[in-house]
Amino acid sequence: xxxxxxxxxxxxxxxxxxxxxxxxxxxxxxxxxxxxxxxxxxxxxxxxxxxxxxxxxxxxxxxxxxxxxxxxxxxxxxxxxxxxxxxxxxxxxxxxxxxxxxxxxxxxxxxxxxxxxxxxxxxxxxxxxxxxxxxxxxxxxxxxxxxxxxxxxxxxxxxxxxxxxxxxxxxxxxxxxxxxxxxxxxxxxxxxxxxxxxxxxxxxxxxxxxxxxxxxxxxxxxxxxxxxxxxxxxxxxxxxxxxxxxxxxxxxxxxxxxxxxxxxxxxxxxxxxxxxxxxxxxxxxxxxxxxxxxxxxxxxxxxx
Amino acid sequence: xxxxxxxxxxxxxxxxxxxxxxxxxxxxxxxxxxxxxxxxxxxxxxxxxxxxxxxxxxxxxxxxxxxxxxxxxxxxxxxxxxxxxxxxxxxxxxxxxxxxxxxxx
Amino acid sequence: xxxxxxxxxxxxxxxxxxxxxxxxxxxxxxxxxxxxxxxxxxxxxxxxxxxxxxxxxxxxxxxxxxxxxxxxxxxxxxxxxxxxxxxxxxxxxxxxxxxxxxxxxxxxxxxxxxxxxxxxxxxxxxxxxxxxxxxxxxxxxxxxxxxxxxxxxxxxxxxxxxxxxxxxxxxxxxxxxxxxxxxxxxxxxxxxxxxxxxxxxxxxxxxxxxxxxxxxxxxxxxxxxxxxxxxxxxxxxxxxxxxxxxxxxxxxxxxxxxxxxxxxxxxxxxxxxxxxxxxxxxxxxxxxxxxxxxxxxxxxxxxxxxxxxxxxxxxxxxxxxxxxxxxxxxxxxxxxxxxxxxxxxxxxxxxxxxxxxxxxxxxxxxxxxxxxxxxxxxxxxxxxxxxxxxxxxxxxxxxxxxxxxxxxxxxxxxxxxxxxxxxxxxxxxxxxxxxxxxxxxxxxxxxxxxxxxxxxxxxxxxxxxxxxxxxxxxxxxxxxxxxxxxxxxxxxxxxxxxxxxxxxxxxxxxxxxxxxxxxxxxxxxxxxxxxxxxxxxxxxxxxxxxxx
Numbered sequence: 037x038x039x040x041x042x043x044x045x046x047x048x049x050x051x052x053x054x055x056x057x058x059x060x061x062x063x064x065x066x067x068x069x070x071x072x073x074x075x076x077x078x079x080x081x082x083x084x085x086x087x088x089x090x091x092x093x094x095x096x097x098x099x100x101x102x103x104x105x106x107x108x109x110x111x112x113x114x115x116x117x118x119x120x121x122x123x124x125x126x127x128x129x130x131x132x133x134x135x136x137x138x139x140x141x142x143x144x145x146x147x148x149x150x151x152x153x154x155x156x157x158x159x160x161x162x163x164x165x166x167x168x169x170x171x172x173x174x175x176x177x178x179x180x181x182x183x184x185x186x187x188x189x190x191x192x193x194x195x196x197x198x199x200x201x202x203x204x205x206x207x208x209x210x211x212x213x214x215x216x217x218x219x220x221x222x223x224x225x226x227x228x229x230x231x232x233x234x235x236x237x238x239x240x241x242x243x244x245x246x247x248x249x250x251x252x253x254x255x256x257x258x259x260x261x262x263x264x265x266x267x268x269x270x271x272x273x274x275x276x277x278x279x280x281x282x283x284x285x286x287x288x289x290x291x292x293x294x295x296x297x298x299x300x301x302x303x304x305x306x307x308x309x310x311x312x313x314x315x316x317x318x319x320x321x322x323x324x325x326x327x328x329x330x331x332x333x334x335x336x337x338x339x340x
Numbered sequence: 341x342x343x344x345x346x347x348x349x350x351x352x353x354x355x356x357x358x359x360x361x362x363x364x365x366x367x368x369x370x371x372x373x374x375x376x377x378x379x380x381x382x383x384x385x386x387x388x389x390x391x392x393x394x395x396x397x398x399x400x401x402x403x404x405x406x407x408x409x410x411x412x413x414x415x416x417x418x419x420x421x422x423x424x425x426x427x428x429x430x431x432x433x434x435x436x437x438x439x440x441x442x443x444x445x
Numbered sequence: 446x447x448x449x450x451x452x453x454x455x456x457x458x459x460x461x462x463x464x465x466x467x468x469x470x471x472x473x474x475x476x477x478x479x480x481x482x483x484x485x486x487x488x489x490x491x492x493x494x495x496x497x498x499x500x501x502x503x504x505x506x507x508x509x510x511x512x513x514x515x516x517x518x519x520x521x522x523x524x525x526x527x528x529x530x531x532x533x534x535x536x537x538x539x540x541x542x543x544x545x546x547x548x549x550x551x552x553x554x555x556x557x558x559x560x561x562x563x564x565x566x567x568x569x570x571x572x573x574x575x576x577x578x579x580x581x582x583x584x585x586x587x588x589x590x591x592x593x594x595x596x597x598x599x600x601x602x603x604x605x606x607x608x609x610x611x612x613x614x615x616x617x618x619x620x621x622x623x624x625x626x627x628x629x630x631x632x633x634x635x636x637x638x639x640x641x642x643x644x645x646x647x648x649x650x651x652x653x654x655x656x657x658x659x660x661x662x663x664x665x666x667x668x669x670x671x672x673x674x675x676x677x678x679x680x681x682x683x684x685x686x687x688x689x690x691x692x693x694x695x696x697x698x699x700x701x702x703x704x705x706x707x708x709x710x711x712x713x714x715x716x717x718x719x720x721x722x723x724x725x726x727x728x729x730x731x732x733x734x735x736x737x738x739x740x741x742x743x744x745x746x747x748x749x750x751x752x753x754x755x756x757x758x759x760x761x762x763x764x765x766x767x768x769x770x771x772x773x774x775x776x777x778x779x780x781x782x783x784x785x786x787x788x789x790x791x792x793x794x795x796x797x798x799x800x801x802x803x804x805x806x807x808x809x810x811x812x813x814x815x816x817x818x819x820x821x822x823x824x825x826x827x828x829x830x831x832x833x834x835x836x837x838x839x840x841x842x843x844x845x846x847x848x849x850x851x852x853x854x855x856x857x858x859x860x861x862x863x864x865x866x867x868x869x870x871x872x873x874x875x876x877x878x879x880x881x882x883x884x885x886x887x888x889x890x891x892x893x894x895x896x897x898x899x900x901x902x903x904x905x906x907x908x909x910x911x912x913x914x915x916x917x918x919x920x921x922x923x924x925x926x927x928x929x930x931x932x933x934x935x936x937x938x939x940x941x942x943x944x945x946x947x948x949x950x951x952x953x954x955x956x957x958x959x960x961x962x963x964x965x966x967x968x969x970x971x972x973x974x975x976x977x978x979x980x981x982x983x984x985x986x987x988x989x990x991x992x993x
Binding site for chain 1: 422
């Protein structure tokens, strides 16, 4: 008989470290780390660049219980190298996902990443591909992979591709999801197209509220560990496989969405088209008011 | 990276029973401190890999003060440093000892 | 027979010349270049606003576009050297000599130009000092000022960012000088008359607002645990025992941390109503939680702060506002308030030497003084007593006869022992001395002199310099809080321990503070968004601070 006890201390998800997030997310005392820092599985590449290493290579993996149910968890540390994927970092997540299939357990991925490390580009990109494959194989076996996004580094590059393969995504206002980051867009397309210093624009384009409204995320929560925990518990109750039907539904959803909103110049135009009252007020709304206003959002419930 | 190593006599050993604890993150101005209860009870070893070169004398002073003031015996302490200031280092070391002394759940 | 009206006659000529390019008092924007060339004379003493925050940027650009072959040798007297144009006029040979107070954003370029002898330096002043000289020996011939709006009679509304304008206009207009204002728009009726039209000769409609530097917004997300520890030390070790009600906070993350700790840590210590009730302060967003939870009775402001206008207008019980509802700031009066009506100044600095002299000058940057030395100095002209002032005076001279023993203003320097880029706060020799040698200055630019500093607060503890009885004690008290810097590590450990026994040095543990408790969760707001929410949505943060 397992003891189920939630951590009831308030914690800002955005401010928290990877380990603090895991601690706050799972049932008290239920987390057991795999390949912990004492094993010193560090990056074999960073020392070539004379860069500091971290004992866990910036990702914490292990198992725990969520409201009594066993789950596997991975949490990226967004402050170490921007949470970016490297060889060991990536391998830990790949291995966790493959273990999940063998153990027949769901997985929670706490994303906080700028993408792939430049210093470990090849290994990092390979890892992204392996991880995406592992996620799909896990889902085809009938299990869930739930992504939680709300940290300082956001969820960019290869991380956002992985997020795109997850069964459900939970996002807070601080979270951002995009393949290309603001500076990259500005460099490639010019400041007229995208001013990366216009932070309100960045958040309208790739931030948590917009992603929720446009069907890029399934649940929107406060920047609060308990809110993420409850959302994860709820998300895991939804079972969805990953067969050709699901993929076709997702493809159709994306095509429809592109058709409907492709001409929009700014997220506010999209929100307007969605039929939201006072779309320009959306960024300033507190969570409950936002969720009420967001009733007309795009969702991916019959797809993904 | 500059590597530094210290082996000091500790007056008191760390309380509690946890085998290990870890605090901090490797980032600019920050550091991670891994503590393992694998040294003799009267000894504290501290191994440092630091991105900031030439501060050996400062590390020496910080580490000695730490071992003199906190119950550091029995600990093998390993540090990855991203160029943190001495007061941040002292803080993390103290946080580490507090964490390893925390009762197990 | 002498002519005693020469200045009035000269003014008359400028007015005639200017009117050729104006309709009444209004100068159309396309006529601005010709107008400026007509009213400004070579060798003029020109005051260009150049305030701490607001900038008469249209007029600055106009000045920089003058032809140096026609107009040169100007003597610029201005508070702030802030815009690139302020230095362009020297680069181009339009201006030659400069008297100023603050140059934060241009601190690197102005240093290069001073070293390169492109600028003839009069002196670097504090704001109040410069204002004082506007009335004695630096009176402007021409003042180029910035206002929000004007009517056709030249009545000006300067709004929340009134800042230096009344002082500049008073000195210029009443001494036969010419006053030219740039405004965002000309209106039928201004919301309130900050500057009467009688004193204003010409107005230019810029069609866009003047530029304002957001200087006093500190993002709570950037406050570190060490800064929180110094804030806890300051509150428990200085604010509480001296009972500091009336004060000024210099800008910085340490003081921002103090402001955000009042509703939490300060509340826990039972200090509400006992400290921090009256401020000479700009509208710091980080003070919002303390104001909202009832800590503050009143604030007078030097200027405004970007995004705070609506919040201030909605809190007229706390701030100074006009009949129109918006903030009325006034730098000269607020500086005077900070000097005489406050019992404490607390602020950060870049370097402190072994005597306790404090400076923000480095060899490659000259930021000037701004207002800090006014606040950060003991005003010997003060006569009215208060509890903190008398207590500090007694600590400084315990053996003097009480009735003849004047008080002391608390002047606190607060900071981490290692600053940005791990540069030590404590040094053997101030960079300011090197600068003085290079530029052949009579005085090294010192922000706060050692005989004014009363306390130094670092993460290692508080040094009370009032209680030091010799130069040696003073030096060791400083070394005793200098942490692991070279200065700190060279301390006489025995002497420092004695000072600690006497209470001259107090460590966190002596005050019952555990450094491990210095946690970001103590902050009443941990992000700009938290501040916005605490203000009920009234605070509108500038875009660069948003993450939503």
